[in-house]
Amino acid sequence: MSSTSTISSTAFDVYAVRAEFPILSRTVHGDVPLVYLDNAATAQKPQCVIDSISRYYQYSNANVHRGGHALGAEATALYEDARATVASFLGAEPNEIIFTRGTTEGINLIAASWSQMVGDSLRGRNIVISGMEHHANIVPWQMVCERTGAELRVIDVRDDGTLDLNHARTIIDEATAFVSIVHVSNTLGVTNDVREICSLARAVGARSLVDGAQAVVHHATDMRHIGCDFYVFSGHKLYGPTGIGVVFGRADVLATMPPYQGGGAMISTVTFERSTYLDAPMRFEAGTPNMEGAIGLAEAIRWFKRIDPSALREHEASLAKRMHADLSSIDGLRILGPTESHVGIVSFVIDGIHANDLGVLLDEQGVAIRVGHHCTMPLMKRFGVSSTARASTAAYTTSEDLDAFSTALFRAIKLLR
């Protein structure tokens, strides 16, 4: 079966999907057609998501949870419906869903609140992350370690880009208090066995967090199946708006945790002597929330759920296979990470060519890829490079996009060699 026939199969009509994204039909640098392969950085938005945001401002805008009038009630209902939509997407309950600005804020929220709760008891204990974490899942834990005296431990990445689970079994021990791990690497496209890692954490009584920023677009994400205490993601990589993200936290765990920020909307009573707080999730949502973001994200999830998951998976796997095959045929090109993955994220380096130069020459031909360290500097160091070129696909990526990418890449390499 050729990749083309899979992509245009009736189960999944990529051209129909593509037609829903107005930005994909624009040109760049004058009249050069856009080939957007920077989806791991942010995905484009379908018209229905764009419309849901303008509809909110045209008809329903008011502050939420303040009551008192029709629009306030309507906006609150839309915002809370959005929470319920996210909850059902994750196989969770609405009171387990906290809206944040994104993945980064979500991890900071958990790191700050959880570490405040356990406090001084962290001295002599350890927090475990992996060697392929995004900076968002490194720096907040380093800050906790600096403050509390806990030790930061890192699960090794093997030469093939997968995690060394045996090493994980060694370093997750009785002194482990928290394990925080990426589900799908934004740099390597590798999918980690987060279910196994969360069960290792549970076995020693440690809490677990999964960074799902890349995974929510590729996997059925069922919180009970994964068995994590916390799961975080951003709306903007899931065809939704920027400035909105989600923390899933198990209800019984959130119930024990102190607020992250203080302010309006998170309190029950306030006096100058002391304040009392609402229960989760409100306790963790101080101030006026991003209402249009939550509503847009719910629309994006409804849109995403209309796509048959197994057809999408097949589509993405065939794109990934095609990219791996095209890139592997290039002399002096090295792909970082597994040579086989069903996730369309491929990082590569080419002998004697700087990724930045490649990025510029591809951009001139309308092809948008990402070059740099992808917010994973320790992983770059692990593979002995300072930057890579990364191409990443989405539900709307066609085989013609990959044709254009290949052609542009060959041309660029010829010019740079």
Ligand SMILES: *Cc1c(COP(=O)(O)O)cnc(C)c1O
């Ligand atoms: C994008 C990304 C983040 C950070 O997400 P923001 O939306 O920038 O907060 C964290 N982890 C992974 C794996 C990512 O891909």
